[in-house]
Amino acid sequence: MKIKTAARSALIALLLLFTVVEALPYPIDGYAYSGIRRLLRLQKIIDGEVKDTKPIPGALKSINDIKLNLLGTKGDSLVTLPDADKKLQQQLSSLFPNLDESYSVALMDITPGKKIRYAGRQETKGFQPGSVGKLAVLAGLFTELANLYPDSYEKRIALLKTKMVRAGTWGNFDSHTVPFYNPETGEFFKRTVREDDVFSLFEWADHMLSVSNNSAASIVWREVMLMRAFGKDYPALTEAKATEYFTTTPKATLKTLANEVVNAPLRKLDITEDEWRLGSMFTQGAKKIVPGEGGSIGTPRGLMKYLVAMERGKIVDQKSSLEIKRLMYMTDRRIRYGSSPRLTNAAIYFKSGSLYKCKPEEGFECKKYMGNVENYMNSVVIVEQPDGTIYMVALMSNVLKKNSNLDHLGLGSSIDDLIRKK
Template sequence: MKKFLKIAVVVAIAISFGFTIYPIDGYERTGIKRLYQIQKFVDDSVPYNRIPSGAYKRLEDIKLNLTSVDDSLDKILVEDKDFANRIRRVLPSGNYSTAVLDMTNPDNLQYAEHRENVGYQPGSVGKIAVLNAVFYQLAKICPDSWEDRVMYLKDIKVSSRYWGTGDHHTIPIYDIEKDKLVKRQVIASDVFSLYEWLDHMVSVSNNGAASVMYREAMLMAAFGADYVNLNEEQAETYFKETSRDSLTNLANTVVNEPLRELGITENEWKLGGMFTRPAGRYVGRKGGSIGTPKGLMKYLVLLEQGKVIDENSSLEMKRLLYLTDRRIRYAKSPRLDDAAVYFKSGSFYKCDREKDPNCAAYAGNVFNYMNSVIIVEHDNGVKYIVCLMTNVLNKNSAGAHMYLASKLDDIITKDNTKPEVKEVPYKDDEDTGNEAEG
């Protein structure tokens, strides 16, 4: 109740000054319907405990933090020994890798890294590469008009077809007229705008939505300016009549080449292919996926500088990463409740249940990848980036990341007044991760 009262006060102040909070701005700008429901809860003073107070920023409050810093990555990502020592003290031994940048003071950035070049299976963190590919291609289609790009994201609607099926993750579907929210898996007949598919891909990490938007990025690259008038039949004809090798090469190029142009190498971050099996009907995979804390940190620093594609694109992608759905894993740390977080997580684990019948989610005994990339912004001005990647067997890594989030936040905020953090069992019935088959 206390948190709701705090939110209500913030909302009341915003309204009294003629402002609207982020969900209202978000719906009007993007047409993402789930945001309209949150707005309605706030307007009707209905308690909404699914998200903490830090998730109620206004659209205009979301800004890039490093536009004043024109230094290259080589100059920015230089380790501060004292800061690095403090970070390393809280990191467990074993397969933990991280990169941390305190950007509270852009004129005095502090950076730390630990096993930063070790490669991990990035899981759903790779969806950021799809997000980037879509904005990269839109910039080619509309090089002179940011407004047109936003218009197409909102107005172009595409169907799932087989591409979006086969994922157990559900998506929120809100009917504004009936004021009814349904959560279910993507089906072939689903039709959403590009903005809504991107939101399903990022906010609830739906693999089907990721394959749909991966498909759309490929079509943008293949058809160029004609993409905006493309219909479903023409799109499917293209996939049927183009050789599998050509499509596989295009799929690989469309997501990875923009990363190379940013100076992120193949060993630092690459995406191997689609996120759902049905999408493999025409498009194959090309190598595996890999991510490193250093590669992901490079991307987020460039994003904060406004150098990913252009400043408008960087800001809009950051807005899409702003978490206004429930928080999980690293972002679920209570230390971050009052902070704005821009977050993507990826879990991929495998259990040999002959070896251990009780092997559970996030605690694989064959492999157990857990990855968190996050930008944290506290109201007191403390701002930082963390890229944490782990592969620790037989340990609930979702809980481990949540615990480390609190420890790292205490170090960066230099707040010694809060009770000591203790690692507690992680439980979230809606968050099941991705278990490998076989």
């Protein structure tokens, strides 16, 4: 379906919500395991075979070096989030007097050999999560993979690697580009997703996190729905059969299924509906097929529960949790909170999301991440410093008419300083 560019641009200027994360997760040496083709090019850059900017030190962790930090008795102590540590709470609170009142955060220090410490600020306050919500889609994906192959994790990974799916109208529309790399010819370019683009499930999941591509998120969510609907017949499912399913199934049934496959996994993690829920698809093309329900909301507390569950190996199982963590690992350009120079040598597992909305206002020009109606900017991050310090942060804000990326960067530096004070 073609669109009228001028009309669409005008709509975007006033109402659109955006999320941009131009960074590349997943360990660079994971190509043979995952089949994610862009990783091979990154490896060639590191090896000097391709000329391009090399990743920073914190991005060079091997796929075999990524571990879960809260297994065993240490994680068992976090069935519920702990009470605030008095000293850490005072230190965290001291960072906010000069920042907008909307800033809300949950912070947890899980450094090995030390007492777990927690602190928060308005951590139960609700925000539109933006693309942070894609982590819920990821939990849904691994939940359905486990339903398909309960006794074989290897078959789950094989399906992610070999099942190729076309974008179709679900990919319409997103302004964020995705990388295309041909290992045989070396051709590399980036562009927006088109209906005829085909990637593996693993690559679509990677696009969903790495460049926060909304098209990829809707496509992965579609496949999660199909896994639930077709069960053991999903691996051999054709595009024609999938299209027939979405054409003939009542909209109300699709809406209920879409809601169930991404939100039920959160409830299993004791994340309540008020703490985090995902309400609608990420692209207009997908929303025309599957209606939304109930809206989306997130809180720092709900997001922190997700990070804790992942580090405990409780998102489906240990192997699935580890795979989700690998997909969150940043191996290229870092933005917002993750761009703090204090984190250059640290491994970070990161997802950022933003959503802004504008209305006409005299003297005000609508720009990206500077909405005058809504202007959400959110980050979740696990930081692993070379000195052994490990901590997790869920940060959310809604500062109108201001791009808060530099404030998020500054908080990244300040929080790292207070956690690592001797």
